[in-house]
Amino acid sequence: MNIHEYQAKDIFRDFGLPVPGGKVAATVDEAVDLANEYGYPVMVKCQVLTGGRGKAGGIKFSPTEDDVRKNAEAILGMDIKGHTVHKVLITPAVDIESEYYIGMLIDRNTKRVLLMASAEGGVEIEQVAKDTPELIFKQPIDPRFGLLDHEALDMGMRLCPDDIKKARQLASAMQKLYVAFMHSDASLAEINPFIFTPEGKGHAIDAKVNLDDNALFRHPGYEDLRDLDAEDPSEREARQAELSFVKLEGNVGCLVNGAGLAMATMDLVKYYGGRPANFLDIGGSSKPEKVVNALTIILSDPEVKAILFNIFGGITRCDDVAKGIIAATESMDIHVPIVVRLTGTNEEEARALLAETDLVPAETMDEAVQKANELAGAAS
Amino acid sequence: MNIHEYQAKDIFRDFGLPVPGGKVAATVDEAVDLANEYGYPVMVKCQVLTGGRGKAGGIKFSPTEDDVRKNAEAILGMDIKGHTVHKVLITPAVDIESEYYIGMLIDRNTKRVLLMASAEGGVEIEQVAKDTPELIFKQPIDPRFGLLDHEALDMGMRLCPDDIKKARQLASAMQKLYVAFMHSDASLAEINPFIFTPEGKGHAIDAKVNLDDNALFRHPGYEDLRDLDAEDPSEREARQAELSFVKLEGNVGCLVNGAGLAMATMDLVKYYGGRPANFLDIGGSSKPEKVVNALTIILSDPEVKAILFNIFGGITRCDDVAKGIIAATESMDIHVPIVVRLTGTNEEEARALLAETDLVPAETMDEAVQKANELAGAAS
């Protein structure tokens, strides 16, 4: 789950990171009130779940009330890479003398949290990683001992070789970020930039946190951080129905059991010249109500012209799955053709059942995909 | 640092342990107000830093307002093993179906935190350890992984073999207690008893925590937990002067450098038939102001009839130490004899300096102790 800058900053504050004050406003008047409360200059920062906000004009230095009013007016409602700005963060502006990058993520290879830091702060770290990877320093963290003082200080001194006080502030921020990462079950946590003022005081002036969806159950409060407005309505509905769903720009709706098979099905739709409308993993069970939910979500997209079921019946028998699909489709009013491919235990019995319906049976994945593509193409 | 039950319970609550509500009262009226707020029955529990409070009559079940009034009146001001009761804890009384002991301490041998638990709760655990040690189960905790689920549950099931729900509550309490222990830098943390109500709900109804003095620097708030009234005034003064001091019931005041030598000096006073008035480690430096502080504390005890300096000058030269002692004693008005034994580098020069004063020099520790004992005996 991605969360907004202001929410990530709240988490960072809880773990003692030096984050300047700041609150969000949903209207221009609220923005002005907050700015007057903090005093000038302030920053007006769009809160959208995407990068490159500054380049898109979503972050503005605002030295006066008029500037706040003007900038908040411009930014609220702005579209940034398909994300509409509903809220702006008002935060005191600080003088910047130098900028650093501090980030942590799960490293699959070491199976540890990896600390990454660079003196190239304030720019897109992916670009730094591509152009000058030698400027990013890395330290895998042993979960048994945490980020040790000397490991953090070593990183701090790589970033600030000539200023031990700054190096210590960076080290301390890294250690706090690690504690925040572990306690919040993050999958990514970044401060970009961590800045020093001309007086040498460090601040985390931007914050990015991705939370591990698998761990939300133990952070009941985090569910409130989810920005429902930022989600595609169909993805939201799928999430609430506990379906793994991603919306795409195509016309062949896909219902598949298993994430790998679902991706392979999308790939095959494309291979045969079609356009998948979605990724959807319907999981192990094919109970009618689950199928109904999945179909409802897929059919809410008017672009969808054909539907493709690709189910590998492993332990669940195919005839049972067929019965579930038939029951579900019969309970709904569906105007697009549905291709069903069922392979595995009792697949012939399943096809016999499908033969008595309007559903289009297919024997193989390739056949099913080709049929669905054809039907979708014909309808478009 | 020992803290009161109610303070320990506050810490436990912060870490999610199931602790019934409760607040302290310093007067009978406050006690009654609190009881009325909680509803009856309540417990009235003396808050003193010693064990055996129940046996001494300091803990009373109070089913009515009259009982609270009567019991609070009796308990406030009561003397329990030399501790005066200044506060009582008012806490809702819960029905007890069964009682358990859960405790943690630093185990010197494994160099780990040791979890100890027993189904013999609600009684003095030292007695259980002595009479039926097989009824206390132990689990050293690997600090790299914490108290793992299966370790805690195994302990829970040893205590409650026939009730998995209770076993799980005990296990959860143990895991929370461990987190509390580590985060608060405890040296001892006990729940005795952890009880179950007839409905099967677990509660920590007593709490004991000792905090590591060495770690207080990182818990600034804990300094407020110190009960200044419960300390001997001279020990408090010594603590504030950063001297390691323990008051005893004797007449030979001892100023020694080093804890081991200080204990050995006390032992030797006793060996020669005297009575040491205190333990005092004056530490490495013998600056006059530190000596003045130490002397002031020792002389505040009217029982002290002679003072014994036993200093082994290792790296600090004895003549420097002698100068410090002379400067300190000359700046004060002291009416008891002072024996000074200085051994180590430049000890002869030191004795030459002492010879010009009223201070009584001694060459060996034995000689010094015998002289001090004699002088104290003559004065008594």
Added chain:
Amino acid sequence: MAIFVDQNTKVVVQGITGRDGGFHSSQMLAYGTDIVAGVTPGRGGQMFEDKVPVYNSVKQAVEEKGANTSVIFVPPFGAAGAIYEAADAGCKLIVCITEGVPTVDMVKVMPYLQERGVRLIGPNCPGLLAPGIAKLGILPTSIVKEGPVGLVSRSGTLTYEVVYQLSAAGLGQTTCLGIGGDPVIGTNFMDAIEAFNNDPLTEAFVMIGEIGGDAEEQAAAWIQENCKKPVVSFIAGQTAPPGKRMGHAGAIVSGGSGTAAEKKKALEAAGIPVAERPMDIVPALQEIWKR
């Protein structure tokens, strides 16, 4: 012979009295897997299907029945705890089927396993099926066949699809292994490939990858350097949009890396054919294997 299991594999199922644990334990037993015990705290003393004793702890299962392998079907919040317990009790192979385990839990448990020399498969995986020897997990037995091909995959049903085609083409398997789709998993491609390479009965193998991470790239480099057996591969997720988690927690293209195209390129550069479609896997294997 197979990888990771053999005739001495004695299984304890953690969560045997749960719905999924019970169902799949029956299936494993039906395939002849030597399940010697089940574990559900508080259920000690019961019998599962009148033949498998249930204990309160893995320790008891190990002490009383000699279990050396655990298969875990417990809910996500208890999965890491179950892994610690199995490792502490002395199991040397642990297969964790549970989906939805927090990643931080896996980060923490990993050194515990390394210290004790324990192999973990999963979590969030279908487990392992060594035809004719044992099934540890949820792979359907109806589609497998004894034979010389090894198969390792990050996926579930896509694996079944490929196994089905292998068996249909007369190519039986030494071991079918689903390593799981989470970011942090106990056994990765490299471990499986090394084991297949060392297994005398495995003559060729198939590697089914997907977007996210760079385990396929690493495996490719290792294979090029060390492996003489024929290998073919498939990568799912060419059409996945960046930044979106495709079901599996680990299946995500992030910061432009972990794409299917990159993986395909690395595999082909290492001389490993990458099938365009699942149905191309078997022909591709037959072609390079000449069998």
Added chain:
Amino acid sequence: MAIFVDQNTKVVVQGITGRDGGFHSSQMLAYGTDIVAGVTPGRGGQMFEDKVPVYNSVKQAVEEKGANTSVIFVPPFGAAGAIYEAADAGCKLIVCITEGVPTVDMVKVMPYLQERGVRLIGPNCPGLLAPGIAKLGILPTSIVKEGPVGLVSRSGTLTYEVVYQLSAAGLGQTTCLGIGGDPVIGTNFMDAIEAFNNDPLTEAFVMIGEIGGDAEEQAAAWIQENCKKPVVSFIAGQTAPPGKRMGHAGAIVSGGSGTAAEKKKALEAAGIPVAERPMDIVPALQEIWKR
């Protein structure tokens, strides 16, 4: 020969630019200890007394000067961190002089040291002095003398008192070791005694204990079982009241255990004479040693 140190001991002093660290580094250098480097983060590039280079990290000191032993003089809040750093950099012996280190810090650091095969002495200890070889810590060199007696103690100045008497009686020392008075220490009596027992030059040794814990009892049992060399002992704190910390964090009689009387009893039961007074230690040793 001595225990724990030898001619190859190359010392890095952590906190060399501090008041205590600087003072005692001078003393160690004056005794001929091979201090090859100092460490104070942010002070890298300086020289200590014009002869010892100061680095920003122990790693640099190890890499550039071959340090294999660290002596730590840093404030309590940084002491555990300094121990981790020294161990991580490859030091195999660490002497932590710092007083007042939180016990929980020591509990956490201990497995880190065990994993890396590092010996820690202390914290809150005077360290080690091997007459004629090296001084690692703060023991006064003026009182020691080369010879055949080993000495291990939980105390500081009481140790000096006994060393002074040994030297005065013509009994020189192989090694004088103060292990520290905290509850959790890296090297305890058993470790020291085993080392003295194995050291061919140590012919007899003295063990100075105090109230708290049961390290003396364990040592007594070990000596009775394994040690043929003459040993005498002394226990401080017979008059200490229960429940009060006597200066050292570890010197406390709690729950009726850890008393001087118990320790004395255990030692005597193991055939180890326990001196009544410090001045009785040397005569007691001379008596059983017949020398």
